[in-house]
Amino acid sequence: MADAPPAAAPVRTAAPTAGCTVEYTVVNQWSGGFQGSVTVTNRGPALDGWRLGFGFPGDQRVTQGWGARWSQSGASVTVVNESWNAALAPGASVTAGFVASYSGANPAPTAFTLDGTPCGDPGGPTDPPDPPDPPGPGDGAPVLTASGNRLVDGDGRTRRMLGVNRSGGEFMCVQGRGIFDGPVDDASVRAIADWKANTVRIPLNEECWLGLDNIDPRYRGTAYVDAVKGFVGRVLAHGMTPVLELHWSWGRYTGNSAGCADEHASCQKPMPNARYTPAFWTSVADTFKDDRRVVFDLFNEPYPDRATPTADAAWACWRDGGTCPGIGYEVAGMQDLLDAVRATGARNLVLVPGLAYANDLSRWLAHAPTDPAGNLAAAWHVYNFNTCSTESCWDATLAPVAARVPLVAGEIGENTCGHGFIDRVMAWFDARGLSYLGWTWNTWDCSAGPALISAYDGTPTPFGAGLRDHLRALAG
Template sequence: MRHPPRSVLLAVAGAAALLGSVVVPVVTAQGATPACTVDYSVTSQWATGFQGAVRITNNQAALSSWTLTFDLAGGQKVTQGWNAKWSQSGTTVTAANESWNGSLGTGASVSAGFLASWAGSNAVPATFKLNGTTCNADSEPPPPPTSPPPSQGGGTAPALHVLGNKLVDASGRNRRLLGVNRSGGEFMCVQGRGIFDGPVDDAAIKAIADWKANAIRIPVNEECWLGLSNVETEYAGSNYISAVKDLVARVEAHGMTPIVDLHWTYGQYTGNSAGCSDVHATCQKPMPDAQYTPSFWSSVASTFKNDQAVAFDLFNEPYPDRATSTTAQAWQCWRDGGTCPGIGYAVAGMQDLVDAIRSTGAKNVILVGGLAYSNDLSQWLTYKPTDPTGNLVAAYHVYNFNTCASESCWNSTIAPVAAQVPLVAGEIGENTCSHGFVDRAMKWFDDHDLSYLGWTWNTWDCSSGPSLISDYDGTPTAYGTGLRDHLRALNP
């Protein structure tokens, strides 16, 4: 869905060519509390350098000053840093507190970052010392998660997989995804205004669950996730990833399925129906870019591959059909990527992104939207990407103003797809501040045992776009009342 007008975007410098992102978590042995812990992460990396970050937690007596040391054994050289006084002698790196952040109480944490060069390898430091004391002592590799976090409000979300044309849980029970979109993570960060638009704490997520939703789609931004240099550090890289992970955990804790959706991406497009002329991820582009999107999905898949309760939505609303000359060209671009007519950047096709996810070992369910902003699934089955796990889902978006927005079109183009694979209408809505159209759409999807999620759980003016709520406590707009009452009627 295109968004209502937002703040003027920041004019920022171009991004470095990111190759990957590494986050090294610290998990201590059961019952052991180390004197200090250090989380080390590579938030972005390019051909000759990388950006790193450390988060230090003091578990011993309060400190009035601190010095962290570790060795970069891969030939890396620190060139500059922030939130600490950085220096390097040989392989040993030292980060000493600034005058304003030297106090580190018991249980308190402090974060600092740096830029460094590398060549040959970018090995992760093995040992960290805080004021001479070894941190992360008695640590051991984390066991693979076997379930989402304990419930805080109604259970945990089930692991999902595809069985025929249904989404099912581990016991084979059908799971229709019925819920809402929670917009914000795709635009706030790149606009320098935060990470989410409005609260995403436990109370805010419980308000969604109280509508009897069982799924939340979470739009995200690839440049913010990857920590590219055009995004403020505060809202990028490890900070952004942590915020998304925390939201996913809260969604699961309330028994709802989180769908991580790649919404805004890199790549300059000024052709037909362009949302912006900016090369950066500040609007919906016609297709994902080959430069960054495979790395984004590799990182996301690595982050969540041990939690099959999380579903992945490859790309919000493809529209290569607006750029290419023929429908065949559009569908070939959609599946295979590469050089696509009318699109000036190298495109990552849906097959490229499925391959990027599966190469990590992730078996999570993947949603794949069709052409025309995911409103056209007419040749989805013909061009369906290959998935070795068999866990692909057709994603469909429908609004009252779309071309395919009638029962006759759904019967002729959507029902045949839904007969062969699971189908999720990741966005349904209308721009009328009423719910007559979504009522019709929900009835059709109910009759065909399909999934749908309303756009969007944000407090925007429903006359400028389909906004479900007027308050984050769950107070619905006139439009949102239709979805809320319908979900509650399905699950009283």
């Protein structure tokens, strides 16, 4: 999009020889670090195992990698296949990504080898551009911080996050249909603000952000990251808080309540994975750590309770990750993801959802991850068809959490095309000064699921009219 600032260096392409072609790209860059990728194409005979080598001309240091096993000695970097991408047929390509630190300039590598054979000279490298300046502060877009059980701004005033979700960034790219579902231009963002919303939650896809091979090149890596950054900038420019959340992630799960059998990030998985998700949050946090108006929501709707035999096992999996009963991939727990965010130096507010598709906070306080920044809030989702959908359940399970930490209902909705249920949710949350966000600002059929609008100019569905009118009434 025209108003999304470019963040990537020009792709440096090695001239093909009998061995290989390599493309090196700076996908995203921030002060002192960057996200990069290398795509190697085999120009020789079929390979069963491969080793890529190159040297950084500056002081770049790889701190995290995916899609291969990364190592570095001095300036020399070695990238070795994983078991699942060892085979490289003639003409086939494979992409591996990384996060690295640097100081001063960030020049591109000038030579690559594949299994010791030179891939050619790419010519003189071009330094990547300096990272763009973050958007200027917008009226009413505060830095939110957890203070006891309240969210406060820089002046210590209590704030509530009240607004909408904007679905699309989690599914369009992996389906090869684009990046967002419908417009996210200035006019469409202004329409959200006109409802008197002060927050927009933006679901993301980890494979698209990290630029994995299975995603259409038009919608992955640099293109995806720049589109998200542009959208975040427009949300901030209209005085609203952007919430970035990981919605769809990698990992094959075919157990109870599985959303799909695909290992790729094409549906909601029971838990985040150790292969890619910490790297995703490292990159996202590095990208936005200098603008604490941006809020992070670690994982949309965990449901390890559907896979594990006991509640104890489910909550342990949720917090600590590792090998979890019933889940076939190595899990990254909430503590792992929070650690990845804080290791970048980011002190942004972080939302942590509970179990049962974020509808169960019954043991959240006992299992909450430890945050050295002390800036956590609990995230909860509710629809009229969820288990915890009554005031008595909210009194029993939500009230104790809300008494200790800020509580954000990251998704509220109903499948009736009306708003009777969310009226009850909003009344309960209003009485306690809590936050909530409606699902979703998309022009879908509200009789098939919660959809707030019938047009991106803000024309509401009957369901959406309930949220719009309530937000406007609260704003006076």
